[in-house]
Amino acid sequence: MASGTADPYDLRGNRILAALPKSERERLRGHLEPVELAVGDVLWRPGERIEAVYFPVTGVCSIVTDLDNSTVEVATVGDEGVVGLPVFLGVATSTERCLCQVPGRALRMDADRFRHEIAVLDGQLQQTLQRFTQSMFTQLARNAGCIHSHLTHQRCARWLLMTADRMHSDRFPLTQKFLAQMIAVRRSSVSEVAGALAEDACIQYSRGIITILDRDRLQAHACSCYRIIRDALDTALPPHADSA
Template sequence: MIHLNDPQRNFLLKALPAEDFSRLTVHLEQTALLVGDVLYESGDRQHYVYFPVSAVISLHYLLENGGSSEIAGVGNEGMLGVALIMGGHSTPSRAVVQASGAAYRLSASILLQEFERSGPLQRLLLRYTQALLTQMSQTAVCNRHHTVEQQLCRWLLLTLDRLSTNELKITQELISNMLGVRREGVTVAAGNLQKKGYISYRRGHITVVDRSGLEDDVCECYAVVKREFARLLPATA
């Protein structure tokens, strides 16, 4: 039985063969992440990677005028810090905690040491990186071509997939920052979803009451991302 904050609640860690997982276990450090915690700033050298088990982390791109938009999310399906295995050690995006919870962090040096063994961990993280790139590219397409309501459905479903609850503690202002749209647009979109009976919204809280309704209204971007993760990382299906 896997307990609430067991490292194997992270699908990447769970997918490792026992021998590879046991080598990592002694180096994994459980850490509590709170909403708003900034794990990486743009351009920071990354000294740790994070494997969320119950937290959700958002990758934001910040503009010079102060605007921002989420380019990807990371939950228990993945790892924060793929720049390390690609040789970059930093990215132009900010990593901020979107949903409080637990994660396991691992020092960059240990990760690279294991990655350079050219074994199961390397193959797994390369497949995960491909899936993450799909999420990023599909987010860009979605933000350009689909309505705010469709974008909100996509964002809600992807977030729910990473959590063990149907309730999200988040303000409309934060959602507008995630989607890179005006707050008024989020207000209208959330209002429409509430009128349809898909969500219940009160200040700072969104409860999904009809997931199938969201799935009916969401654009194809959600399915594209889910299919690619399932194809490359079957344990996340």
């Protein structure tokens, strides 16, 4: 994942922006507004016009589907990507809801300006977004299969590792509500799942704070989806791309 920088809103803290030539990042700078994202902040709702896209620098945003009696997470986005792919794909609304899952910082761009910049930046931003979109397809496909084929504690370990990667920290806030959505279980089952990983000395979960105690041990619990999703992202947006 992209490395942390001294400036909390450094454009290079986002993998998509870091992949662009410096001159193009500077062109975009004036159209990017630094914003703080708090847990539960809704970025868009089903059927409503998406007014802005967000390039997270820290934190995690969740895309969820609201079903009749439950809410299921279908994808997450952190500093590796952009929140607002429907706009890139040419539509103004979404059938899903997007909200902040783990608090952090992002760079916000008006949706109309975003459309304009895609058209005028000589394909560089568009090509980078296309590669990110492909990695998102991988995440969506693996998520769909993972729910039906992998054990609950494997899914939990995978999601915790992905969140730690995006936060660049082994300690981060995560509510029971979001953890339940992440691993597609009832909230009443969260304590049992997290407790099993805690008993194996992988994590500590206390008052909404996750602390990863042994990353290698946690990764041994995770399903293969973790590595596949991460490899797909690293192929699309190499973590050591030149951002000078």
